[in-house]
Structure formats: structure tokens, C-alpha cells
Amino acid sequence: MLVEAGSGHSAGPLGMADIFAALYFHILKHDPKKLDWEERDRLVLSNGHICPVLYATMAHAGYFPISELKTLRKLGTRLQGHPHRTALPGLETTSGPLGSGLSQATGMALAGRLDEASWRVICLMSDGEQDEGNTWEAVMLAGKYKLNNLTAVMDRNNIQIDGFTENIMPLENLRAKYEAFNWHVIEIDGHNMQEIIDAFNESKAIFEKPTLILAHTIPGKGVNFMENKYEWHGKPPTKDEAKIALDELRTLQGQIRSEHQ
């Protein structure tokens, strides 16, 4: 997708691939064939720049043809460079400029509670966007209203465009900060499927608090030359690099043989 597009973000989407797979194939209450199903869970992707993994997962879940993924970022595409609700049915909102997704999710959760709805709101956000004041305005409000129908997932991959998060703007202690704002915090290995699923189940059982799943992830997961390299935050691979990357992903970095070899 990214090679075809010629621009876009590599590391973040790979780091969140496991969580997206868990969401769309196990956790979310959704139906790709019934987009206006009132009871569906609402998913907000706050750091919209990792949308390649959102689009790829949605396509595989049946929202649109997989072949359409190659239109990413191209003129006339439904797969805009950052997610746009009115362009692609199945998206709950328009997002991308950092720091505003959690506010949108908080608004949805407040409305859901007002209507005594059974659906839940899940907000995926990055660690870099914890720099934004708007994020903390939402953290405070969700804590104030004890929004137990809201689960936020922070992709704690430690990188942002300019470098490592703790060099750009130290964020720790994130657990203590969220707990101080009346959130329930669960820390997980963001690549361990069982931990991912357990955390979402636990969040449903928490009363009187929103939940933050602090997901420790490896940016560029599965591709040796991308893993933990902040330089891969905001660029696509070349055609040759993509070939190596896809080969590594398919063979678990050379550990297994596959039919693609």
C-alpha cells in the first residue's frame, strides 16, 4: 500500500497490527454488512496517520475489497491520507490532527451513556499525541464523568517524528498520570494476543472509570530494519525495501519457510 502511495507512515501501522487484528476479528461488536447498526461499538482512531493498518484490517474484515487498498492516498480514493468519515462508510469519524480523538471518543461515550446504549467506545491514540493539551482536557473530562463505556488504547512505541518521545517531551509516568485523573490503567505487551484480549475484557468489567490500555509496542514490528527506528515513523519503504519487509513479515524474520519463498 505504502509503496504504491509513495508516502505515508510505516512504523506505527506495523506496531499496531496485532491490536487491530484483535479488535476487528474478536473484540469489536460490528458488522461490515450493516454499517448503520445502532448497537455497534464505535472506534475512533485518533492518530489518523496510522490509517494504513486501519484500512488493511477493515478490508480484510469485509468493509471493502482488498484490491482497493492500492488506492491509498491517490486522487479520488476513499482511503484518504488521514481517515475521513464521509469518504469511507464504516469510519465513525474524521481524524488525524493529533490530540483530538480522545475528545471525540469522550463525546460519543457521553452521548451513549445518555441514551443508555449498550455499545462501547474505543479510542486508539499514540504516545506522541500525549504532548497535546487537548488530550489531557479529554482525559480530565472522561475521568470526571466516570465513563466506564470508554476504553482508550495508547500505542506506547516510544517514537515520534523528531525522535524518541522521552527526548522530545518526557511523558512518564504515564500510568500514574492517568490514574491521577481517575482512569483504570492496564499495561500490556501490545503484540501478545492473549494480553490484548484480556485487557479489553477487563475494561468492560470496570465500573465508574474509563480504562486506558497502555500497550507497549515495537514500532516497525516484524521488519528488522524498521523496528524501533524513529526514522521510519513518517516514510514509506522503497520497492526493494518493501520486498524485504514483506518477506520478513511472512517468514517471521526468516524463522520459518513460507510458500512465498
Place this chain on the structure above:
Amino acid sequence: MINPNANLNPKIFDPDIEMVPTRNGFGEGLVLAAENDKNVVGLCADLTESTRMQAFAEKFPERFFEVGVAEQNLVTVASGMAAVGKIPFTSSYATFSPGRNWEQIRTTICYNDVPVKIIGSHAGLSVGPDGATHQALEDLALMRALPNMMVISPCDSLEAKKATLAIARIKKPCYLRLSRDKVPVITTEETPFEIGKTLVMYEGKDIAIIATGQMVYRALQVAKALELHKISIRVINCHTIKPLDNETILKAAEECGGIVTVEEHQITGGLGGAVAELISQNFPVPLKIIGVEDRFGESGEPNELLEKFGLTEDAIMKAVTSVLRKKDK
């Protein structure tokens, strides 16, 4: 003469005309809108009483959300509520909302195309003593530049009430501009109000004054005063800055041959800008834009400020004279 079909307040030119802030009309309208539709919700950033959301908050406490002094969150939370079916009204001072949170309004409300209502109170110079920090003079420009956004600036409290009820029914982002100070109630319950449709309040053919907000009253005063001098002025209340009523404004350009616009806003990007964009490309006629001339306000009483910044009947009369002179050349 006054357009009889406008059903204006018969006491319009009396010195003891009733004075009410436009924000009061919003407060009444919001309660009515909430009674009509259970999806109407209200959010405020710690200015519930002064933006007149108080009555709604007391009557519908479960539908009222206090977000604290956090204007970015105010509108973005509202966008989330709107995305799942609510009709959120957000209120603060116009300098802060839509002043501080423009990008959130752009992305999560306008681009997202959800029906959030941005209520910007205390707009214009007439905030008075609080000074320039609190006098929004750029809000119309900020909101007018955004695709999908409708921009409404009512002339009095009754019109503000009608506008509130009207925007509650529209499934689009809307900006409603309100003022703090008491202004004359020039309309009546029977005065027509339709979003996107200006109202000719005074009939005339020599020149048109297109005004918005409380400046409509001053334009009417000028029209009446100059009638004695045999100058026939058409006064158009342009309560909707976007979408602009192109038809009525172009007709005025054609029939009157000269236009003066008046607004309590910077001369760039507001009502005058909108009218200039329209007529210069379709039917150019002499035009004078009256507003604040590229500077900030200051502390003072509302009338002192309007005087100092040239938003008076005298200034309008001078502009009328100058446009008439150009028109004759």
C-alpha cells in the same frame, strides 16, 4: 419607509425602545429547541450563566455538560456527540470559541460534517470594559472560510431566538454570533426569519445599507434621518453571512447602484468581505465597508467604543454620502 412586510417593532424609532442582549434570545431559544427535540444537548466551558445556557442547564440537567475552561475539548467532545446523533450546542465567548479552537472546528466538525452549533457570545467591541482580549472581531472571518459552516449574526434578541430554533433543525455545522450588551429589540415575533435569506427592513432605491448584528438598528436610524433629506435608503438585515443571500444583494446592487456594509467586526473577511466578493464579480457598484479598521479594541463602555472605532450613525452617513458621490460620477 419601513417595509410593512417585515412586521418590525412599532416602537422602533422611540427613545424608550426595549433593550435586550441577543444572548438572552439564545437562552430562551435553546430551552424551546430542547423541548422540541430530545437530542439537543448543551456543553459549556465555564460560562454557563453569561452565555445564557443556564436556563437549559437547570431544566435539562442530564443533557447539560460542563467541560471546564477547555474550549478545544468543548467543541471536539461536541463533535463526538454529534457523530452519534446528538445536536450539541456549545457556548463560550467568541474570542475563545471559535477563536482558540479553530482547527478542531475545522477538522472534527466541518470536514467531518456533523451538526455542532458553535455559540460565540460576547462578540464585537460592545463587550466593553473587558478590553481587546475579550472582544472578538475576527470570528466571522474565521467561520466564513470553513466549508460546510453556516454563519449567523442576529440583529436582536428575538432574531437570536428564532435563529437558535432554526439551527437546531439544520443538520449542518453552524456558528451563531451573540453580543453581551443590551441592544434594541427591532423585530417582533411576526418578523420573518429564514436562514440564508436577508430581510429588507427599510425600502429605498438610492443606496443600500447591508448591516448585521446590532448595526442593523443604526442603519435604520440613518435611513430614517436621511429620508428627510430626500435620500432613499434600502436597509438590508443580513443575519446570515454564509450562505449569503446572493439574489437579494445583487438585486440591491442593480437597483440602488451603491452599497454600504456595516458590521461590528474587522473590515476584512466579514460581511463587507462577503458582499465585496459577490458584487465585484457579478455586478460591481461603489462599495464602502464599515467595520473595525485592522486594529484591536480596548477597554471602555460599549457606546464609547463604537464611537471611537467609527461604528456610529455619523460614520454610516458619511459612507452613504461618499458612495452616492462615487455613484454619480
